[in-house]
Each structure stands twice: as C-alpha cells, then as structure tokens.
Amino acid sequence: MILVIGGGPAGLAAAVAIARNGQEVTILDSAPRAGGQYWRHRTRVDGYKSEKSAMYLQEVAQNPLIHFISGANVWSASRVKDGFAINYLVSGNELTVTAQKLILATGAFDRSLPFAGWDLPGVMTPGAAQSLLKGHGVLAGRRVIVAGTGPFLLPVATGIAAAGGTVVGLYEAQSPLRWALSPVALLLNPSKFAELLYYAKQVRKYRIRIQFGKGVTAFDTHSAVVSRLSSDLEVVAGSEEKIECDVVAVGWGFTPDVTLGGILGCAQKVDLDGTVIFNVDQNQRSSQKDIWIAGEATGIGGSDLALVEGEIAGLDCVGIGISPSLAFRKIRKTLFARALQKSYPVGNGWKKWSRNTTKICRCEEVSLQDIADSVTDLGAFDSRTAKLFTRAGMGLCQGRICSRNVSEIVAGLQGCQVSDNERIGYSNRPIATPISLGELSDGKSTK
Amino acid sequence: MWFDLQDDVGDSFELEAKGGVVVARSDDSALMALADSQRLHGVTAQKVDSGELHSLEPYLHPDLHSGVFYPQDAQCQPMLAAAHILRTVIARGGAVISHAQVKKILSHDGVLHSISTTQGDFRAPIVINAAGTWAGEIAALAGSHLPIAPRKGFILVTEPTQHYIFHKVYDSDYVANVASSDADLQTSTVVEGTRSGTILIGASRERIGFDGSMNYDIVRTLAAQATSLFPVLRDVNLLRVYRGFRPYAPDHLPVVGEDAEIKGLWHSAGHEGAGIGLAPGSAELITQLITGKTTFMDPAAFAPARFARVSI
Amino acid sequence: MSAPINFTFNGSTYSGEAGQSIAAALISQDQRVLRTTRFDEAPRSIFCGIGICFDCVVVVNGIANQRSCLVEITEGAVIVSKQ
Ligand SMILES: Cc1cc2nc3c(=O)[nH]c(=O)nc-3n(C[C@H](O)[C@H](O)[C@H](O)COP(=O)(O)OP(=O)(O)OC[C@H]3O[C@@H](n4cnc5c(N)ncnc54)[C@H](O)[C@@H]3O)c2cc1C
Ligand SMILES: Cc1cc2nc3c(=O)[nH]c(=O)nc-3n(C[C@H](O)[C@H](O)[C@H](O)COP(=O)(O)OP(=O)(O)OC[C@H]3O[C@@H](n4cnc5c(N)ncnc54)[C@H](O)[C@@H]3O)c2cc1C
Ligand code: FES
Numbered sequence: 155m156i157l158v159i160g161g162g163p164a165g166l167a168a169a170v171a172i173a174r175n176g177q178e179v180t181i182l183d184s185a186p187r188a189g190g191q192y193w194r195h196r197t198r199v200d201g202y203k204s205e206k207s208a209m210y211l212q213e214v215a216q217n218p219l220i221h222f223i224s225g226a227n228v229w230s231a232s233r234v235k236d237g238f239a240i241n242y243l244v245s246g247n248e249l250t251v252t253a254q255k256l257i258l259a260t261g262a263f264d265r266s267l268p269f270a271g272w273d274l275p276g277v278m279t280p281g282a283a284q285s286l287l288k289g290h291g292v293l294a295g296r297r298v299i300v301a302g303t304g305p306f307l308l309p310v311a312t313g314i315a316a317a318g319g320t321v322v323g324l325y326e327a328q329s330p331l332r333w334a335l336s337p338v339a340l341l342l343n344p345s346k347f348a349e350l351l352y353y354a355k356q357v358r359k360y361r362i363r364i365q366f367g368k369g370v371t372a373f374d375t376h377s378a379v380v381s382r383l384s385s386d387l388e389v390v391a392g393s394e395e396k397i398e399c400d401v402v403a404v405g406w407g408f409t410p411d412v413t414l415g416g417i418l419g420c421a422q423k424v425d426l427d428g429t430v431i432f433n434v435d436q437n438q439r440s441s442q443k444d445i446w447i448a449g450e451a452t453g454i455g456g457s458d459l460a461l462v463e464g465e466i467a468g469l470d471c472v473g474i475g476i477s478p479s480l481a482f483r484k485i486r487k488t489l490f491a492r493a494l495q496k497s498y499p500v501g502n503g504w505k506k507w508s509r510n511t512t513k514i515c516r517c518e519e520v521s522l523q524d525i526a527d528s529v530t531d532l533g534a535f536d537s538r539t540a541k542l543f544t545r546a547g548m549g550l551c552q553g554r555i556c557s558r559n560v561s562e563i564v565a566g567l568q569g570c571q572v573s574d575n576e577r578i579g580y581s582n583r584p585i586a587t588p589i590s591l592g593e594l595s596d597g598k599s600t601k
Numbered sequence: 602m603w604f605d606l607q608d609d610v611g612d613s614f615e616l617e618a619k620g621g622v623v624v625a626r627s628d629d630s631a632l633m634a635l636a637d638s639q640r641l642h643g644v645t646a647q648k649v650d651s652g653e654l655h656s657l658e659p660y661l662h663p664d665l666h667s668g669v670f671y672p673q674d675a676q677c678q679p680m681l682a683a684a685h686i687l688r689t690v691i692a693r694g695g696a697v698i699s700h701a702q703v704k705k706i707l708s709h710d711g712v713l714h715s716i717s718t719t720q721g722d723f724r725a726p727i728v729i730n731a732a733g734t735w736a737g738e739i740a741a742l743a744g745s746h747l748p749i750a751p752r753k754g755f756i757l758v759t760e761p762t763q764h765y766i767f768h769k770v771y772d773s774d775y776v777a778n779v780a781s782s783d784a785d786l787q788t789s790t791v792v793e794g795t796r797s798g799t800i801l802i803g804a805s806r807e808r809i810g811f812d813g814s815m816n817y818d819i820v821r822t823l824a825a826q827a828t829s830l831f832p833v834l835r836d837v838n839l840l841r842v843y844r845g846f847r848p849y850a851p852d853h854l855p856v857v858g859e860d861a862e863i864k865g866l867w868h869s870a871g872h873e874g875a876g877i878g879l880a881p882g883s884a885e886l887i888t889q890l891i892t893g894k895t896t897f898m899d900p901a902a903f904a905p906a907r908f909a910r911v912s913i
Numbered sequence: 914m915s916a917p918i919n920f921t922f923n924g925s926t927y928s929g930e931a932g933q934s935i936a937a938a939l940i941s942q943d944q945r946v947l948r949t950t951r952f953d954e955a956p957r958s959i960f961c962g963i964g965i966c967f968d969c970v971v972v973v974n975g976i977a978n979q980r981s982c983l984v985e986i987t988e989g990a991v992i993v994s995k996q
Contacts, residue, residue: 184964184983186932186985191963230815230817232815232817241817263961263963263965264961266960266961273955273957273960273968274955274956275945275946275947275956275957275958276945276958277960278958278959278960278961278962279960279961279962281961281962281963282959282960282961282962282963282982283962284962285962285963285982286936286937286940286959286962289934289937290932290933290934290937290938290941291930291933291937292933292937292938292940292941293941294940417815513955516957516960516966516968517966517967517968518797519950519951519952519953519955531688532681532684532685532688533684533687533688533697533699535699539680542680543680543681543684545797548797548799548841549761549967550760550761550840550967550970550978551965551966551967552840552841554965554966555960555961555965555966583841584815584841584842585839585840585841585842588760588838588839588840588978589838589839590835590836590837590838590839591757591759591802591824591827591828591834591835591836591837591838591839592828592834592835592836594820594821594824594825594839595821595824595825595828595829595835596825760977760978761951762977763977763996798951836975836976836977837977838978
C-alpha cells in the first residue's frame with residue numbers, strides 16, 4: 155500500500171499521479187478537509203488560479219483509487235518488518251496502518267518573530283487570519299494590519315478586504331527592488347507576473363495601502379507601532395508611528411514541518427534561509443528507502459513547486475520515469491523559490507523589538523530576560539541548555555513557535571552563529587502531535 | 602544532604618521533600634518485608650492502609666489498597682542544580698573548562714601524570730573520573746578498567762495538568778526491577794508531578810548499549826502502567842519522551858574510590874538510576890577519602906578494586 | 914443554511930455554523946480572549962490558527978488543552994477556559 159501523509163498541494167498532486175497510473179493510494183491529513191494550508195476552504199476556492207485547486211480537490215473526491223482520511227493526526231511512525239507502521243489519532247481512537255511506501259507532504263507553518271505585545275489577543279499569523287476566513291467564514295477583525303515579509307501577505311490582505319474587512323495597511327518589510335537580485339528566476343517564471351498583476355488589481359480594487367520597508371514592532375490592544383526597518387529589520391530611530399487597529403496579522407515566511415520524517419530518520423539539512431528541510435534527490439527520494447518527501451518540507455517554495463514535487467514523488471513511487479519537461483518545471487520553480495528566499499530575507503534586527511519582559515516562549519511564559527539570565531548566570535550556550543534552564547520550548551507546542559528564536563537570541567548573546575546541528579536538533583521531536591495516555595494505553599480515549 | 606547542599610550553594614533548584622509512596626499490587630508481602638529491612642537501616646518507611654493511601658494520593662485507582670510511605674523522598678530539577686553548583690564552584694575559585702573532551706590520560710609507573718583534552722593538557726596529582734555512563738571509557742584511556750555500562754531508559758513527560766499527583770508514586774514492581782540483572786526490557790512505573798505542572802512517568806530499563814532509537818512500544822507500556830495507577834491520567838496528553846543512559850556497574854552499586862591500578866585516578870561513577878539523589882553523598886565520601894578524613898560511612902562496598910581484572 | 918449550533922463558553926451561550934471551529938465561532942461574536950495563562954494569567958486568543966501553537970487551548974466537555982482553532986463546535990458543548 156502507498157500512503158501519503160499531508161493533503162496539501164504536494165500530497166494531493168502525489169496521490170493524483172499515483173491514481174492516474176492505476177494504483178491505490180491513501181492520504182492521511184489532520185485537517186477536516188483536503189487542501190492543506192493554502193487551499194483551505196470550506197466551500198468554494200477563490201483567489202488566483204483557483205481552478206487548479208478545484209481540479210485536484212475534485213479528482214481526490216471522485217477517483218475511486220484515492221482514499222482521503224481527514225481528521226487523522228499522525229503522532230508517530232516507525233519502520234517495521236513489512237514497511238512502515240503509521241500511528242494516528244482519528245475521532246478519539248488510535249489506529250495504525252501499515253504502508254510499504256510512504257510519501258511525506260507535511261508542509262509548513264508561519265514563522266513568527268517576537269515583539270512587545272505579540273502575545274496579546276489581536277496578534278496572529280497571516281495563516282490564522284486566512285484560516286479563520288477561508289476555513290470558517292470569519293473575519294479576524296474589523297481593522298486589520300497585515301505585515302511581515304513575503305508574497306503570501308498579498309492573498310491574505312486581499313482576502314480580508316474582499317470579505318468586507320478594512321485592511322488598515324499592508325506592510326512589507328523588504329523592498330520589491332530585491333527581486334532585481336534574481337532576474338533569471340523571474341524570466342523563467344513568466345506566470346508569476348500574471349499572478350502579481352492579479353494581486354495588484356485586487357490591491358487597487360480594495361484600495362489597500364502597501365508600504366515597503368516597514369513592519370509592526372509593538373502591539374497594544376487597539377493599536378500597533380509601525381516602524382521603518384532596515385533590510386536587516388533594525389528599527390530606524392524616530393520612525394515609529396502608532397496605528398489604530400484591532401488585529402495584526404504578521405508573518406515572516408514559513409517553517410517546514412519536519413517532525414515525521416525526522417522520526418523516521420530521513421536526513422535533513424539547513425536551507426539558505428536557516429530553515430531545516432529534508433535532503434531529497436531529484437526524484438524526491440529521501441535518505442530512507444521507500445520514503446519520498448515533497449512540498450514545503452523540502453524547502454519553502456509555494457504551491458506551484460509543491461505541486462511539481464508531489465507529482466514527481468507520486469510518479470517515481472509507482473516506477474514511472476520523470477519526463478524532461480516535468481524535471482525542467484521543477485528547476486524553474488526551484489529557481490523561483492531561491493529568488494523568494496533572496497527577496498524576503500529575515501535579518502536579526504527583530505531581537506531588539508522585545509522588551510525584557512516580552513515572552514519569547516509563549517507556552518511556558520519565558521521572557522527575554524529569563525533567556526539572557528540563563529546565558530549569563532547559568533552558562534547556557536545553546537538553545538538546548540537554555541531550554542533546560544528556563545523551560546523555553548518545553549511547552550505544549552514543543553518549541554515549534556519559539557525554538558528558532560531562542561537559539562538565535564542565545565547565539566546573539568554569545569556573539570556566534572547557530573550551528574546546523576543545533577538547528578536540526580530543535581526542529582525535531584519524538585511525538586508529532588499530543589496523544590492522551592489513555593489512547594496510548596489501549597487505543598481509546600474518553601474524548 | 603541535598604538540603605545542606607542547597608543551603609550551601611544558596612540558590613533554589615526546585616528541591617522539594619515531597620515524599621514517596623510505593624503502591625502494592627495484589628500481594629504486598631515482598632514490599633512490606635523490604636520496608637522492614639529499610640527501617641532497620643534508618644530509612645523512614647511507614648506502612649499505609651487503604652484509607653491512608655487514598656488520602657495521600659486521592660486520584661489513585663480505587664482497587665489499590667496498601668503501600669509504604671517514605672516521607673524523606675525528595676525531588677529536584679537536576680539541570681538547575683548542576684548549573685547552580687557549577688556557578689558556586691567558579692565563585693569559590695574553581696575553574697570550569699567546558700567543551701573539553703578528555704582524549705588521553707598519561708601515567709608513569711602506575712601513577713597518574715596528566716590528561717589531554719580538546720581544550721589543552723592539564724597536570725594534576727589527582728583526577729576524579731565522574732564521567733557517568735562514559736566512566737568506563739575514561740578508565741580505559743588511563744589503561745585501567747571499570748565495568749560501567751549503559752542502561753537505557755525512557756521517561757514520558759505530559760502536558761501541564763491540574764494537581765493530580767502529590768508524591769513520587771512508585772509501582773511496587775519498580776523496586777524489584779531496579780535490582781534485577783536481567784538484560785531484557787523492564788518497565789515499572791514511577792509517576793510524579795513537577796513544579797512546572799507536567800507529570801513525569803518513568804522508567805524503562807534495558808541494556809542494549811548506546812542505542813538511542815525510539816521505541817513506541819515502551820512508551821505505550823509506560824502509559825498503560827501509569828493509567829492503571831491513576832485512571833485520571835487517561836485524558837492527559839503525552840508531550841515528550843526523554844531517552845537517557847544510566848551508568849550501571851554489574852553489582853548495581855556505585856564506584857567511589859581510588860583506581861586499583863593507577864594511583865591518583867579516583868572514580869565517582871556507576872550511580873545508575875540514583876545518581877542525582879546520591880550525588881552529594883558520593884561527593885562527601887570521595888572528598889573524605891582523598892583528604893584522608895574519617896568517612897561518614899564504610900566505603901568498602903564501593904571500592905573500584907572489587908572489579909579487579911581477572912588475570913589471564 | 915443549516916440551523917445554528919449552540920454551545921456555552923465560560924457559562925454564556927454562543928452560537929455558530931456547522932463546521933466552524935470553537936475559536937472562529939467565538940471570535941465572530943467578539944469573544945476574542947479564549948483563556949488566561951498559567952503563570953501570569955495573561956489573556957490569550959488564537960495565534961497560529963492551524964493547530965501548531967496551542968495558544969488557543971480550552972477545556973471542551975471536561976477535557977483540557979483542546980485546540981479551539983481545530984475543534985469544531987457541537988450542539989450543547991460545554992466549553993470553559995480553565996478547569
Ligand atoms: C496564509 C497562507 C497563505 C498562503 N498563500 C500562498 C499563496 O498565495 N501562494 C502559494 O504558492 N503559497 C501560499 N502559501 C504557502 C503554502 O504553504 C504552500 O503554497 C502550500 O500550501 C504548500 O503545500 P504543501 O503540500 O507542501 O503543504 P501544506 O499545504 O502545508 O499541507 C500539509 C498538510 O499536511 C498535514 N499534516 C502535517 N503534519 C501532519 C500530521 N502529523 N498528521 C496529519 N497531517 C499532517 C497538514 O494538516 C496539512 O494539511 C500560503 C500559506 C499560508 C499559511
Ligand atoms: C531515564 C532515567 C531516569 C533517571 N531517574 C533518576 C532519578 O529519578 N533519580 C536519580 O537520582 N537519578 C536518576 N537517573 C540517573 C542519573 O541521571 C544518573 O545517575 C546521573 O546523571 C549520573 O551522574 P554523573 O554525574 O555520574 O554522570 P553524568 O550526569 O552522566 O555526567 C557525566 C559527565 O561526563 C562528561 N564526559 C563523559 N565523557 C567525557 C570525556 N571523555 N571527556 C570529558 N567529559 C566527559 C559528560 O559530558 C557528562 O557531562 C535517571 C537516569 C535515566 C537515564
Ligand atoms: S491558534 Fe495555534 S493551535 Fe490554535
């Protein structure tokens with residue numbers, strides 16, 4: 155049996171490629187519906203090139219060879235005699251399926267940077283604003299600021315405006331001129347111009363004010379401080395202005411979710427943008443036999459690259475050769491992904507946006523001061539030791555939100571760089587999603 | 602001793618004498634016999650009946666009826682303790698050289714001379730080997746031998762919960778397993794709450810060398826044992842699993858004293874699953890031995906010479 | 914449109930649409946604060962919105978630490994911030 159974990163663009167493309175070649179495939183996804191982070195819609199998909207997602211979602215729903223199991227949280231996996239045992243939770247029960255071949259398409263989540271007030275209600279990621287709107291039909295707020303960096307701010311801001319919210323401002327920290335650093339990637343991806351034009355039209359239609367080189371550096375209920383930022387994200391002194399709003403949706407790119415592949419021993423590496431991703435070959439094969447990995451987990455690249463990678467993984471998994479045109483499409487999209495990383499870098503200036511009391515670890519409420527003390531007083535020298543002393547990263551989210559920030563802060567205090575080993579260390583955890591001890595004991599919960 | 606140490610170092614490391622409860626399963630005779638002998642050695646061990654047991658631990662399974670209460674049993678946060686002790690060492694004029702892996706140990710005519718590390722060479726008349734599970738490797742570097750081996754253990758950590766568990770609660774077969782020489786896997790539960798609100802569930806014991814791999818069957822077994830003691834834990838989520846290697850000697854006793862072959866090389870190792878609890882005691886003992894003072898207890902059982910090489 | 918679903922949060926009655934998460938239903942009715950933190954009792958709402966950050970956890974029908982951005986509302990559900 156072939157099993158795909160993750161039903162976003164990458165996982166769906168893999169499943170469709172497998173089913174079109176006559177083989178059965180099962181997709182497990184924790185979400186209630188197929189589509190992943192980007193195609194997250196309750197009813198109709200709208201936005202740029204929405205017909206593409208509609209095609210995949212329809213095929214997944216209708217092709218009898220594709221089985222989609224929603225609401226399935228995979229909490230662990232291991233290699234067994236005849237393949238892989240995948241343990242997952244679905245409506246209060248723990249189940250195990252055995253698969254001979256595995257495709258991991260676990261995607262990514264928004265990367266967040268701390269600033270004074272970032273733990274107050276009203277501050278959220280663009281992903282949260284998007285999922286409230288597309289997944290649940292709810293506007294995140296009435297007066298919303300969208301901020302951070304990267305092209306994904308555009309669909310979020312235009313989506314909110316189209317649904318009747320007021321986008322007080324769209325603040326992109328980096329300059330659009332940075333795209334000039336990657337002329338080849340742009341020339342090879344002309345479709346991206348069309349996408350940009352689409353969003354430019356939307357921005358004009360809803361009169362959204364886009365400002366470059368600015369970002370939200372503090373929040374207090376009902377207002378945000380917006381500052382001019384250097385390309386390294388340092389606040390330009392005296393540039394701070396207070397802007398009334400009830401919600402700030404702020405994100406700084408994405409963090410790939412490498413947990414499951416890590417549990418299965420798939421080799422990882424550190425990408426140009428400091429994220430930890432899987433090492434895969436040109437056919438998406440991981441270092442572990444019979445495991446393919448596709449989508450954001452092999453490097454942040456957006457849904458187009460995720461689709462191509464998913465298709466390649468699916469084809470290779472059923473033994474179909476990859477056509478030169480598909481391989482070339484992957485190269486083009488990968489170049490574009492590289493250009494994205496160059497155009498939207500996240501410098502180190504954010505470390506000064508926090509007050510000493512600002513909670514860096516939201517779960518365990520560990521402040522910047524606590525982390526600094528663990529370095530200066532107790533001799534913490536990396537994020538692991540700082541975590542053992544302060545509990546930063548030990549909470550419910552298991553460091554998904556804070557561990558990268560903690561390690562950058564600790565390295566900064568020591569005047570050194572975060573090592574690749576440390577990055578890989580904090581990106582991995584043995585339990586992918588919380589499981590109750592009752593479910594662990596006998597497969598059943600009281601939920 | 603831990604409390605003296607905390608007073609000495611002057612900082613909190615979440616030290617708490619919360620007391621331990623060993624819960625008897627069906628037949629409690631072995632447990633009660635053990636408690637009797639412990640009492641002879643000066644340990645406070647109080648037999649408790651069903652009513653007392655459930656007032657000590659109200660969330661225990663109602664079918665559990667007896668146990669032994671150890672009011673002296675304590676808990677601390679070992680990482681914080683280590684950090685604060687190191688800080689005190691430095692404040693009192695000691696030096697801590699970190700990231701210094703010992704690579705070579707030189708001796709002349711059976712007398713220790715110097716050590717080479719990745720941070721340089723050091724000469725000292727006395728070197729204490731407190732390398733935990735790796736203490737055997739240090740002895741081997743010096744040309745001597747010490748049979749310390751790893752005994753792997755998993756500990757489960759839950760999400761923060763309401764206050765469900767008030768003491769360190771041991772399943773009675775824990776006691777039997779710890780002293781077992783069986784290399785196969787054993788799991789027996791110890792359940793305890795921590796100051797941060799999480800619950801720790803330990804611990805498995807297996808001798809499979811330094812194999813760091815995950816074993817979800819062990820995780821399941823530990824969870825099942827913990828929920829059979831405390832049904833209320835069924836709804837509590839598992840967050841993390843720790844893996845570690847306890848340093849154990851063949852006779853399950855620590856090794857504290859001077860090496861049998863190399864003069865100047867001292868060992869304080871092999872504390873197995875009790876190395877945190879025993880640390881101040883071992884430190885006191887080895888200090889008294891090195892400085893030639895009267896020891897507070899008979900050190901003979903801990904002498905490294907008990908593992909003298911069988912000559913071939 | 915299907916009939917609204919009613920539930921209580923910290924004792925007050927709210928309603929929402931089928932398929933909506935607890936957090937979405939509450940936020941749509943201006944109930945943004947979902948809980949207060951363990952140590953500082955600081956107010957928290959949703960943050961990541963997709964089940965990653967656990968900022969939005971509430972007690973659903975007696976079971977603690979449920980992510981309100983993921984768990985969908987059900988008729989008669991009793992939801993509280995803290996046990
Ligand atoms: C707000 C927002 C806006 C975006 N806008 C755009 C855009 O305009 N254009 C664009 O190209 N990209 C956009 N993206 C980026 C998006 O991440 C990717 O384009 C795309 O979704 C990547 O596809 P994927 O298949 O790799 O991963 P995802 O879409 O992230 O899918 C991964 C899936 O795996 C599931 N999963 C993960 N772990 C487990 C587990 N343990 N058990 C079960 N299931 C699991 C998740 O539930 C998820 O459904 C946006 C992302 C966000 C959050
Ligand atoms: C699952 C589990 C549960 C446990 N539960 C408890 C408990 O409840 N109570 C309790 O008291 N104990 C418990 N223990 C046991 C306790 O952790 C150990 O006994 C204790 O840590 C041993 O302390 P140590 O100082 O001897 O060695 P360690 O703490 O192992 O320290 C040895 C040090 O030596 C260093 N080192 C090793 N080789 C070299 C080299 N070549 N050069 C330089 N440095 C080197 C290492 O880096 C390390 O810092 C548990 C252990 C495990 C695994
Ligand atoms: S908002 Fe992050 S888990 Fe619900």
